[in-house]
Amino acid sequence: MRAPTYSRPAVRQPDAGFLRRTWAMIVKEFVQMRRDRMTFATMITIPVLQLVLFGFAINTDPKQLPTALLLRDDGPLTRAVLAAMKNSDYFRFTRQVRDPAMLDAMLRSGEALFAVEVPASFERDVRRGDRPALLVIADATDPVATGTAVSALQGLTDSALRRDLRGPDEKVAARPPPFEIALQQRYNPEGETRFNIVPGLLGIVLTMTMMMFTALAVTREIERGTMESLLAMPIRPVEIMIGKIAPFVLVGFVQMSIILSAAYFVFGVPIVGSLGLLIVLTTLFAAANLAVGYTFSTIAQNQLQAVQLTFFFFLPNILLSGFMFPFRGMPEWAQWLGEFLPLTHFLRIVRGIMLKGNGFTDMEVDVLALVIFVVAAMGIALVRFRRTLD
Amino acid sequence: MKEIAIDVTGLTKRFGDRTVVHDLSMQVPKGEIFGFLGPNGSGKTTTIRLLCGLLTPDSGEGMCLGFDILKEQERIKSHVGYMTQRFSLYTDLSIRENLEFVARVYGLSDPRAAARGAIDRLGLSGRSEQLAGELSGGWKQRLALGACILPNPQLLLLDEPTAGVDPKARREFWDEIHALAAEGITVLVSTHYMDEAERCHELGYIAYGDLLARGTAQQIIDQSGLSTWIVSGEGLHQLARDLRSRPGVDMVAPFGAELHVAGRDRSALDATIEAAKRASSSHHWMRGEPSLEDVFILLMDSAKDNFS
Ligand SMILES: Nc1ncnc2c1ncn2[C@@H]1O[C@H](COP(=O)(O)OP(=O)(O)O)[C@@H](O)[C@H]1O
Ligand SMILES: [Mg+2]
Numbered sequence: 020m021r022a023p024t025y026s027r028p029a030v031r032q033p034d035a036g037f038l039r040r041t042w043a044m045i046v047k048e049f050v051q052m053r054r055d056r057m058t059f060a061t062m063i064t065i066p067v068l069q070l071v072l073f074g075f076a077i078n079t080d081p082k083q084l085p086t087a088l089l090l091r092d093d094g095p096l097t098r099a100v101l102a103a104m105k106n107s108d109y110f111r112f113t114r115q116v117r118d119p120a121m122l123d124a125m126l127r128s129g130e131a132l133f134a135v136e137v138p139a140s141f142e143r144d145v146r147r148g149d150r151p152a153l154l155v156i157a158d159a160t161d162p163v164a165t166g167t168a169v170s171a172l173q174g175l176t177d178s179a180l181r182r183d184l185r186g187p188d189e190k191v192a193a194r195p196p197p198f199e200i201a202l203q204q205r206y207n208p209e210g211e212t213r214f215n216i217v218p219g220l221l222g223i224v225l226t227m228t229m230m231m232f233t234a235l236a237v238t239r240e241i242e243r244g245t246m247e248s249l250l251a252m253p254i255r256p257v258e259i260m261i262g263k264i265a266p267f268v269l270v271g272f273v274q275m276s277i278i279l280s281a282a283y284f285v286f287g288v289p290i291v292g293s294l295g296l297l298i299v300l301t302t303l304f305a306a307a308n309l310a311v312g313y314t315f316s317t318i319a320q321n322q323l324q325a326v327q328l329t330f331f332f333f334l335p336n337i338l339l340s341g342f343m344f345p346f347r348g349m350p351e352w353a354q355w356l357g358e359f360l361p362l363t364h365f366l367r368i369v370r371g372i373m374l375k376g377n378g379f380t381d382m383e384v385d386v387l388a389l390v391i392f393v394v395a396a397m398g399i400a401l402v403r404f405r406r407t408l409d
Numbered sequence: 410m411k412e413i414a415i416d417v418t419g420l421t422k423r424f425g426d427r428t429v430v431h432d433l434s435m436q437v438p439k440g441e442i443f444g445f446l447g448p449n450g451s452g453k454t455t456t457i458r459l460l461c462g463l464l465t466p467d468s469g470e471g472m473c474l475g476f477d478i479l480k481e482q483e484r485i486k487s488h489v490g491y492m493t494q495r496f497s498l499y500t501d502l503s504i505r506e507n508l509e510f511v512a513r514v515y516g517l518s519d520p521r522a523a524a525r526g527a528i529d530r531l532g533l534s535g536r537s538e539q540l541a542g543e544l545s546g547g548w549k550q551r552l553a554l555g556a557c558i559l560p561n562p563q564l565l566l567l568d569e570p571t572a573g574v575d576p577k578a579r580r581e582f583w584d585e586i587h588a589l590a591a592e593g594i595t596v597l598v599s600t601h602y603m604d605e606a607e608r609c610h611e612l613g614y615i616a617y618g619d620l621l622a623r624g625t626a627q628q629i630i631d632q633s634g635l636s637t638w639i640v641s642g643e644g645l646h647q648l649a650r651d652l653r654s655r656p657g658v659d660m661v662a663p664f665g666a667e668l669h670v671a672g673r674d675r676s677a678l679d680a681t682i683e684a685a686k687r688a689s690s691s692h693h694w695m696r697g698e699p700s701l702e703d704v705f706i707l708l709m710d711s712a713k714d715n716f717s
Contacts, residue, residue, distance in 0.1 A: 248497035251461050252514045253486040408463050 081348020164345030233312030271305030291376035310396035417471025444609030490557030500542025515560035616712035
């Protein structure tokens with residue numbers, strides 16, 4: 020006997036199916052979007068952050084550059100020249116030193132981008148018409164940072180004095196410039212932009228990749244449910260942390276080798292200083308980023324949040340560290356913020372070693388900053404790490 | 410007298426203002442298999458986590474393997490094998506790599522040899538390089554158990570270890586558990602399966618955070634004071650509906666072509682059944698033994714009444 024065929028259920032509303040289903044999907048996505056606070060926050064803060072950073076912090080015509088001063092002579096002429104430099108708005112005299120060695124040290128450490136040395140008997144020589152030379156040293160590591168200031172310097176000599184030399188000195192002013200400016204472009208005399216960019220890339224690549232690796236470290240375990248097993252085992256948080264960070268130090272090593280080789284052999288960037296020191300400090304920097312990433316990992320609720328946090332951190336790293344835009348050209352508050360980014364310190368270190376031939380003592384502050392970063396980030400991570408599921 | 414492996418009193422755990430485990434006390438002697446039963450969300454997993462130091466109780470105290478569960482969690486961890494409800498080994502590691510990891514964390518002297526031994530014992534020799542995530546449910550469960558017992562724990566905490574596993578694999582799993590218990594390992598296992606409950610030395614039934622009954626399967630059945638009738642015939646669905654609200658009937662549950670009708674008040678139940686027999690002759694009535702399941706369903710229903 021044949022069973023009767025199954026009476027098929029009526030098809031529901033055959034038309035408008037497309038809209039109905041699409042609408043169902045839209046409603047669901049909206050609800051999920053609203054639940055995810057972090058994504059919501061990102062949607063608002065990223066544009067605001069970008070606007071603030073690009074609009075206020077970044078300056079491609081950097082002014083008020085920190086300038087060190089060595090006065091071997093003083094007098095009305097000297098003061099007129101210095102005033103003219105100051106009025107040009109490009110130079111900000113931050114410190115006066117007695118010793119030429121101090122000038123060099125300030126340039127190496129990046130404390131000053133320019134150094135001005137007024138030679139002995141400058142005043143007398145100008146009046147005599149001997150055309151003495153005023154020495155200006157520029158840190159040309161980042162040609163963008165010092166370029167416009169250097170060109171501004173050229174026109175300065177005559178315009179400055181014409182106004183100030185009156186009375187008996189007036190005839191001096193009338194003649195072609197009564198003194199010359201001896202400009203010395205240090206560290207990157209050819210003004211090669213890539214000499215500045217390529218070492219910086221080492222920092223950028225390490226920041227991006229290192230942080231991303233460890234940012235997922237803890238959240239991945241939580242999301243996959245493996246954290247529960249792990250916590251039930253006799254292993255301590257610090258052991259978990261070191262175990263998760265260490266392998267990526269090796270990855271950082273490989274990345275460093277690739278970039279440094281390319282920098283040297285392909286882009287012809289010199290490595291003036293010690294390669295060993297560079298390797299050690301780059302490893303320290305990699306560790307700092309790994310630690311920061313790991314900290315994010317202990318803060319984030321899930322992997323998506325961890326990625327959002329790293330992205331959030333990465334943005335100011337690119338914009339405020341001096342990688343893309345001259346650090347000293349930024350307003351004070353932005354420089355101040357920049358000091359809280361590991362990349363800012365590493366850029367000084369890597370450019371310092373490769374281009375300036377800096378030794379450890381020239382960069383103590385930056386090295387210390389990186390060490391503090393590592394310790395602080397790991398400390399926060401250990402505090403944040405939850406040993407239980409409470 | 411037997412040593413006590415788990416000895417806790419007054420354990421209470423709250424999440425927010427919800428009490429998930431309430432004033433729970435239990436003692437499990439060494440080498441015993443203690444079955445932990447109760448509806449979903451009743452606090453089984455939470456209790457197990459409290460025992461192995463993954464959660465901190467809000468109040469209560471106790472010892473686990475002679476260690477204080479409040480102060481010596483780290484030492485407890487070295488001697489406890491915890492099999493989580495959800496598979497929690499690394500799905501992107503092979504069987505061998507997972508086992509070697511566990512062996513290293515527990516500080517076994519030769520992790521490779523230990524892992525190899527475990528693989529042989531589990532009958533996984535041919536698959537040691539297979540990724541754990543690719544295993545079927547039954548094999549995953551075997552692997553998880555293997556990882557738990559690898560460091561020679563004194564106590565096994567197994568959280569619904571056989572959920573979603575086929576009957577043959579379950580049978581083998583329980584044989585293994587009994588073998589381990591015979592060696593002196595204490596086992597606390599949560600389950601929803603009645604046949605598994607009957608294989609435990611002792612049972613505890615927890616509902617909405619309260620431990621409602623404990624003892625051997627027979628003791629729990631006896632304590633319940635339940636009497637049961639079994640009906641067969643036509644129109645059972647309608648009959649079940651009619652019986653539910655009658656005096657003396659605490660529980661009506663269909664079992665295939667039969668209906669179990671149970672109640673604690675024996676005389677009231679019998680009166681109701683007599684009336685039903687008279688009303689319709691199309692049913693066949695038979696006195697039955699209450700099953701564990703009958704008891705648990707009843708316990709759950711009465712707990713729910715108290716809870717809400
Ligand atoms: N970490 C937590 N936070 C909040 N509530 C939780 C947490 N863990 C478990 N619960 C709640 O506690 C109750 C008991 O859960 P659980 O112990 O997993 O029950 P069982 O294992 O018996 O199914 C459930 O209602 C669950 O939602
Ligand atoms: Mg559970």
